[in-house]
Amino acid sequence: MNHKKATRLQRKGAKEILRLGEKALSYRKDLLSQDEAEELNSSNLALAKVLKTKPILFEELDTSAKRVDQALQKSGGLYYHKKAWVENIEMLLVAAIVVIGIRSFFVQPFIIPTNSMFPSFFGMQPKLYEEGESVPTLIERGIDKIFLGASHYQVVSESEGPLYLKLHNGAPFKFVKGGFPNGRFFIFPTTLREYTFEIGGKDHKLSVPAEFDLDELMATKFGGTDDLRDLRIIVDQDENFSGRERLKLSERVVGKGEVAIAFDILLGDALFVDRMSYNFITPKAGDPAVFRTGSIDEFNRKLNLLVRGIGEDKYYIKRLVGEPGDYLEMRVPESIITNGTDVRKGVPGILYRNGEPIQGNIAFRENNNRTDDLASNPNAKNVSGYPGYRTDGLLSNRKILKIPDKNSPGNPTGKKAFFAMGDNSTNSLDGRSWGFVPENEIIGRALFVYYPFTKRWGLSD
Known part of the structure; x- marks a missing residue:
């Protein structure tokens, strides 16, 4: 007889087989024939006895464990050696639960289809x-x-x-x-x-x-x-x-x-959206925010805003340019009107927030700089790629727009409002056209561009 001792890993494996054997016997004894039940029980007892001996010899442990294994092959049912399709379904269900949990509470994947945020984010x-x-x-x-x-x-x-x-x-x-x-x-x-x-x-x-x-x-x-x-x-x-x-x-x-x-x-930029942060901090002007549009039309109707409706429930990504209580204004330089600047995609203007040119993000700076360049030279080359903000709708030239807070007069919704625009306002249907975004519709901020593998791969701004 071989007197080689069983290793710790071998003992652990035998204990797991014994656990399954005892579980199968406990749950299935009423379904087994007398012979099957007796065989499974006796093999369990024999393996348990070997595991209690000192020292535990490998040959005895291996023989007893194989006996339990053979009994489970016949009597274990779904408690032992599950069929591949059962295991695959269980694995997929667990994976789905994990994905849903991550998507609901932590990060959510999002693909940008249009170029309303160009050049910060690329659409197709x-x-x-x-x-x-x-x-x-x-x-x-x-x-x-x-x-x-x-x-x-x-x-x-x-x-x-x-x-x-x-x-x-x-x-x-x-x-x-x-x-x-x-x-x-x-x-x-x-x-x-x-x-x-x-x-x-x-x-x-x-x-x-x-x-x-x-x-x-x-x-x-x-x-x-x-x-x-x-x-x-x-x-x-x-x-x-x-x-x-x-x-x-x-x-x-x-x-x-x-x-x-x-x-x-x-393909447009595929990014992860941080869904967690806004549970602890307030969205800020400059954030590239992802929000749903489902209740935006109704929210702005209650504010008596005369705007065009979105008419659909989708996910949008825009940059927040105004917070509750802010005042926004678009000012068109006088020379833009007279110097021959191309205004077919809107009249360029400087975006003001609370009486000052908006600050806090490169998109703010470069869009306003582009308008300044066009005011000086209508044929100025666009180096940055930002086209300059354009007047439209709620942000017509010299029209001051106040963003309602939840307690503002004329706001019966009891919700805070934010104002969102695309960085590429020449090609963006945004708050200028359809109004404010209620706080409850904001999902999170753009966190990380994970695909495609270009120079934009990495953390978002």
């Missing part, structure tokens, strides 16, 4: 392939998908002729519902923008995410401008052009099999 960004430039191979697309979240789009001509964009009562696209494989996460229905290109009398349809502005990309490619409407002047249109049926994008004849337009859409 285009990468345009110029004429003659090779499009990525399947392998290159796979790499770009992994590291940049990029999706490739292209229109390959099935005929020959000039390139037109078909209009829908003057609009360049229409909204459609997308399913597999174009749905959200491939399978869930989502809303898409559908564009119809015409080449040689044949329609070529292209669908992109609803939040992606393909209009500006086409304006850049075919006219060197940022407004698709300018192509009516830049590109010679047909004699019978009415502006409602189709728009000629290029004089170049596209050959059959050629790529008429190709581009990638890079």
